[in-house]
Amino acid sequence: MSNQKKRNFQIEAFKHRVVVDPKYAERTWKIIEHAIHEIYNHNASGLSFEELYRNAYNMVLHKFGDKLYSGLVTTMSAHLKEISKSIQVAQGALFLEELNRKWNDHNKALQMIRDILMYMDRTYIPNTRKTPVHELGLNLWRDYIIHSGKIQSRLLSTLLELVHKERTGEVIDRGLMRNIIKMLMDLGSSVYQEDFEKPFLEVSAEFYKVESQKFIECCDCGDYLKKAEIRLNEEIERVAHYLDVKSEAKITNVVEKEMIANHMTRLVQMENSGLVNMLLNDKYEDLGKMYNLFKRVPNGLSMIRDVMTSHLRETGRQLVTDVESSKDPVEFVQRLLDERDKYDKIICQAFSNSKTFQNALNSSFEYFINLNSRSPEFISLFVDDKLRKGLKGVTEEDVEIILDKVMMLFRYLREKDVFEKYYKQHLAKRLLLGKTVCDDAERSLIVKLKTECGYQFTSKLEGMFTDMKTSEDTMQGFYANHPELADGPTLVVQVLTTGSWPTQPTITCNLPTEMATLCEKFRSHYLGTHTGRRLSWQTNMGTADIKATFGKGQKHELNVSTYQMCVLMLFNNSDMLSYKEIEQATEIPTSDLKRCLQSMACVKGKNVLRKEPMSKDIGTDDAFFVNDKFTSKFYKVKIGTVVAQKESEPEKLETRQRVEEDRKPQIEAAVVRIMKSRRVLDHNNVIAEVTKQLQSRFLANPTEIKKRIESLIEREFLERDSADRKVYRYLA
Amino acid sequence: MPPRASKRKSVPPNSSTVTSSDGRSVSNKAKTKGMEKIDRLFNTYANSSLGMIDPEGIEALCADLGVDYTDVRILMLAWKLKSEKQGYFTREEWQTGLKALGVDSLSKLKKALPELEKEVEKPSNYEDFYTYAFRYCLTEEKQKSVDIESICELLNLVLGVQFRPQVDSLVEYLKIQNDYKVINADQWINFLRFCKEISFPDLRNYDANQAWPLILDNFVEWMREKQS
Numbered sequence: 001m002s003n004q005k006k007r008n009f010q011i012e013a014f015k016h017r018v019v020v021d022p023k024y025a026e027r028t029w030k031i032i033e034h035a036i037h038e039i040y041n042h043n044a045s046g047l048s049f050e051e052l053y054r055n056a057y058n059m060v061l062h063k064f065g066d067k068l069y070s071g072l073v074t075t076m077s078a079h080l081k082e083i084s085k086s087i088q089v090a091q092g093a094l095f096l097e098e099l100n101r102k103w104n105d106h107n108k109a110l111q112m113i114r115d116i117l118m119y120m121d122r123t124y125i126p127n128t129r130k131t132p133v134h135e136l137g138l139n140l141w142r143d144y145i146i147h148s149g150k151i152q153s154r155l156l157s158t159l160l161e162l163v164h165k166e167r168t169g170e171v172i173d174r175g176l177m178r179n180i181i182k183m184l185m186d187l188g189s190s191v192y193q194e195d196f197e198k199p200f201l202e203v204s205a206e207f208y209k210v211e212s213q214k215f216i217e218c219c220d221c222g223d224y225l226k227k228a229e230i231r232l233n234e235e236i237e238r239v240a241h242y243l244d245v246k247s248e249a250k251i252t253n254v255v256e257k258e259m260i261a262n263h264m265t266r267l268v269q270m271e272n273s274g275l276v277n278m279l280l281n282d283k284y285e286d287l288g289k290m291y292n293l294f295k296r297v298p299n300g301l302s303m304i305r306d307v308m309t310s311h312l313r314e315t316g317r318q319l320v321t322d323v324e325s326s327k328d329p330v331e332f333v334q335r336l337l338d339e340r341d342k343y344d345k346i347i348c349q350a351f352s353n354s355k356t357f358q359n360a361l362n363s364s365f366e367y368f369i370n371l372n373s374r375s376p377e378f379i380s381l382f383v384d385d386k387l388r389k390g391l392k393g394v395t396e397e398d399v400e401i402i403l404d405k406v407m408m409l410f411r412y413l414r415e416k417d418v419f420e421k422y423y424k425q426h427l428a429k430r431l432l433l434g435k436t437v438c439d440d441a442e443r444s445l446i447v448k449l450k451t452e453c454g455y456q457f458t459s460k461l462e463g464m465f466t467d468m469k470t471s472e473d474t475m476q477g478f479y480a481n482h483p484e485l486a487d488g489p490t491l492v493v494q495v496l497t498t499g500s501w502p503t504q505p506t507i508t509c510n511l512p513t514e515m516a517t518l519c520e521k522f523r524s525h526y527l528g529t530h531t532g533r534r535l536s537w538q539t540n541m542g543t544a545d546i547k548a549t550f551g552k553g554q555k556h557e558l559n560v561s562t563y564q565m566c567v568l569m570l571f572n573n574s575d576m577l578s579y580k581e582i583e584q585a586t587e588i589p590t591s592d593l594k595r596c597l598q599s600m601a602c603v604k605g606k607n608v609l610r611k612e613p614m615s616k617d618i619g620t621d622d623a624f625f626v627n628d629k630f631t632s633k634f635y636k637v638k639i640g641t642v643v644a645q646k647e648s649e650p651e652k653l654e655t656r657q658r659v660e661e662d663r664k665p666q667i668e669a670a671v672v673r674i675m676k677s678r679r680v681l682d683h684n685n686v687i688a689e690v691t692k693q694l695q696s697r698f699l700a701n702p703t704e705i706k707k708r709i710e711s712l713i714e715r716e717f718l719e720r721d722s723a724d725r726k727v728y729r730y731l732a
Numbered sequence: 733m734p735p736r737a738s739k740r741k742s743v744p745p746n747s748s749t750v751t752s753s754d755g756r757s758v759s760n761k762a763k764t765k766g767m768e769k770i771d772r773l774f775n776t777y778a779n780s781s782l783g784m785i786d787p788e789g790i791e792a793l794c795a796d797l798g799v800d801y802t803d804v805r806i807l808m809l810a811w812k813l814k815s816e817k818q819g820y821f822t823r824e825e826w827q828t829g830l831k832a833l834g835v836d837s838l839s840k841l842k843k844a845l846p847e848l849e850k851e852v853e854k855p856s857n858y859e860d861f862y863t864y865a866f867r868y869c870l871t872e873e874k875q876k877s878v879d880i881e882s883i884c885e886l887l888n889l890v891l892g893v894q895f896r897p898q899v900d901s902l903v904e905y906l907k908i909q910n911d912y913k914v915i916n917a918d919q920w921i922n923f924l925r926f927c928k929e930i931s932f933p934d935l936r937n938y939d940a941n942q943a944w945p946l947i948l949d950n951f952v953e954w955m956r957e958k959q960s
Contacts, residue, residue: 683943706946714876714916725925726943 551628
């Protein structure tokens with residue numbers, strides 16, 4: 001097929017002119033107009049769709065689109081005017097029904113009309129940019145019906161009245177409402193908003209304003225919240241049933257504002273039923289309601305949080321400054337733990353475990369725990385009590401739980417170094433007197449402290465445990481090497497590394513001869529294997545078990561302190577001893593001696609000694625005898641174990657002084673560290689950095705830091721900058 | 733040891749009959765002559781065995797100058813001489829100092845004192861003089877601080893004229909406080925700064941958060957308590 005001249009195919013339009021009958025347009029229009037009438041009169045069944053479509057098509061084709069369109073507008077408008085009248089005369093409840101019915105009719109008619117005029121819709125209308133048929137139908141409906149003077153306001157007030165009825169508990173025709181609302185929505189979002197939604201929101205606001213005022217006057221907080229919640233849910237349900245889904249947020253905002261936001265303060269502060277009352281009485285349900293409702297309004301949760309915080313701080317402050325509860329440290333700490341548990345539960349159950357609430361809880365505890373400067377000591381005493389006896393019969397998991405709770409309190413302490421000091425003291429007593437009930441629990445707590453505070457905090461504590469273990473081994477070695485001593489009194493020595501244990505003054509006393517020689521043997525044995533070390537006997541910390549036979553032959557085993565042992569052994573050689581003789585022979589310091597004698601002569605059930613005169617206090621002229629009439633139900637009698645006590649005032653001052661002394665080198669080290677790395681730094685920044693560095697151990701006092709800086713300047717570690725005296729320089 | 737010659741006698745004012753020449757316009761010959769005079773003056777007061785003027789000599793000098801031994805002008809003189817050891821002037825110090833003053837006789841020295849005062853009070857010199865005053869009190873080797881009593885006297889002497897109210901209050905405070913038994917150089921220099929910078933007695937612009945020494949923080953607190 002090559003070389004053939006291509007012939008282009010062409011399709012040509014009709015060349016002949018169709019004769020247009022001038023009356024053609026009018027005639028055709030009339031047919032369609034008639035059809036429209038019939039449609040509106042529910043008489044559409046007799047019409048031929050094909051014929052009507054063709055007629056409409058032809059009109060458009062022959063350029064009579066304008067006539068068709070304007071005719072449509074006129075006809076439809078006329079019908080709608082009629083419809084409008086019929087709706088207007090409807091009475092009462094029939095109004096809406098009539099409206100609804102006519103709307104449905106109109107839609108059906110519109111659809112048919114649109115189908116008939118589809119060609120116009122698709123060609124004429126886009127070309128002329130006129131409104132499409134369907135939309136036109138809606139707009140006309142809107143203009144002639146909805147916005148007609150007689151209908152517009154009546155429609156709105158009817159709708160609002162129905163809503164109001166429903167709010168007051170009556171049942172309404174929800175289906176009808178839904179249809180009417182849907183009609184408004186179909187007419188365009190601005191119709192829905194202007195003709196219904198806006199007024200609806202205004203009226204609702206007014207309604208809830210009144211209602212909330214009524215409720216708040218007569219209800220208590222819990223009831224009010226319940227009612228508010230019910231109303232809120234009602235509105236949400238209403239929207240779901242017959243309003244535009246976009247209205248939900250708007251109406252809930254109205255309810256939230258009127259019922260909650262406007263009355264927030266009053267609710268929270270209601271006497272006998274407000275937030276504080278709920279907290280005190282663990283009203284989880286009410287608290288939960290409050291939380292969920294207040295969550296919806298701005299500042300709602302922060303208000304709850306603030307009230308909770310200030311209440312908690314006040315309660316806590318009273319707790320820790322209460323003189324009564326300070327008398328029993330274990331009780332003191334237990335009450336703190338209970339308070340924390342209580343609020344933990346509240347936050348978990350009612351406040352959906354919110355982190356911000358947890359933080360508020362923590363900061364409150366941190367605030368008031370540190371109001372009592374003895375908190376570190378008391379917490380250590382609490383732990384001491386538990387580790388001594390309180391954990392018998394408690395499962396391992398429960399032990400962990402208790403210790404974890406204690407750790408939580410520990411974290412709140414600002415003066416962690418004070419806690420360390422006390423803990424060391426108490427631990428030392430526990431270890432040396434063999435008072436630990438549960439070794440695992442002890443270790444577990446050390447591990448927790450290490451995780452929290454680092455290796456340095458616990459290295460000495462761990463050293464104490466190591467010493468105990470090593471001493472056991474040493475004793476075994478000692479007796480293995482000296483089998484001849486197996487028959488004599490049994491010696492148990494704990495060798496303590498000085499740095500790890502709390503510092504004690506080394507005061508010795510005169511031991512009975514048998515013990516003295518035994519101790520010497522031990523010393524030589526020990527120093528034989530550990531040259532270069534120095535041993536000092538701490539006679540104020542030891543114990544002894546001695547067998548005693550009394551006047552009527554009654555035998556008892558007495559568990560006493562070393563001092564007490566020294567005193568009692570003297571009576572093997574004398575029947576009577578005066579105070580002065582005892583003092584001379586034993587060389588025990590006065591106050592200790594008095595305490596020791598008092599515990600053996602003046603305490604009922606432990607009076608292995610008899611004193612003349614029989615007064616309560618020990619006088620320097622008193623005389624002592626063995627109490628031959630001593631009786632006890634038990635064979636083994638424990639006299640004068642020194643329990644870790646709450647410190648007396650002078651002891652407390654001493655400990656605090658030691659803590660302050662220990663802090664000075666720590667502050668200096670921090671200053672030097674910082675200055676060494678920064679070289680030049682101004683005063684305020686030095687204070688800030690030092691405080692930050694020491695935060696994990698204690699809260700450094702700016703005045704104390706200043707003192708240390710001045711001391712460092714004097715010792716020429718630092719100097720002031722010559723130009724700006726607020727700036728320090730590091731002197732290498 | 734040869735007996736110390738009595739220096740109490742006032743030296744015959746032969747130096748005053750020397751034609752007064754003010755230091756600037758002397759010829760070379762006159763210069764050397766001037767140095768001789770300075771030397772001679774030195775010898776009249778010096779302890780011959782020590783080779784320098786000792787406290788007794790200074791006392792004599794003071795008497796001749798008509799100035800009290802404890803007068804601040806002697807301290808100023810020591811400063812001018814850059815004297816290292818309290819109570820002693822070495823020959824070098826004497827020579828350099830008097831030359832700097834432009835005097836070679838006792839009467840000239842006496843006349844030069846008011847000018848010396850003015851020179852010390854110049855802002856550029858004053859701080860130096862003030863610091864010198866403290867150092868001058870460190871009589872022992874390795875001594876870093878001065879006792880409170882002496883400090884009080886020194887404050888009176890050095891700052892008393894210019895800052896009378898501050899010195900009075902400060903001295904009162906130093907005497908009754910117990911925190912510090914001695915004052916170190918850092919604290920000393922800050923006393924001056926305090927007087928110069930802080931409005932008194934209202935202490936309005938004193939801020940304890942600045943790096944003032946703690947002793948001044950305490951002083952201000954004490955003052956404020958007294959005032960309320």
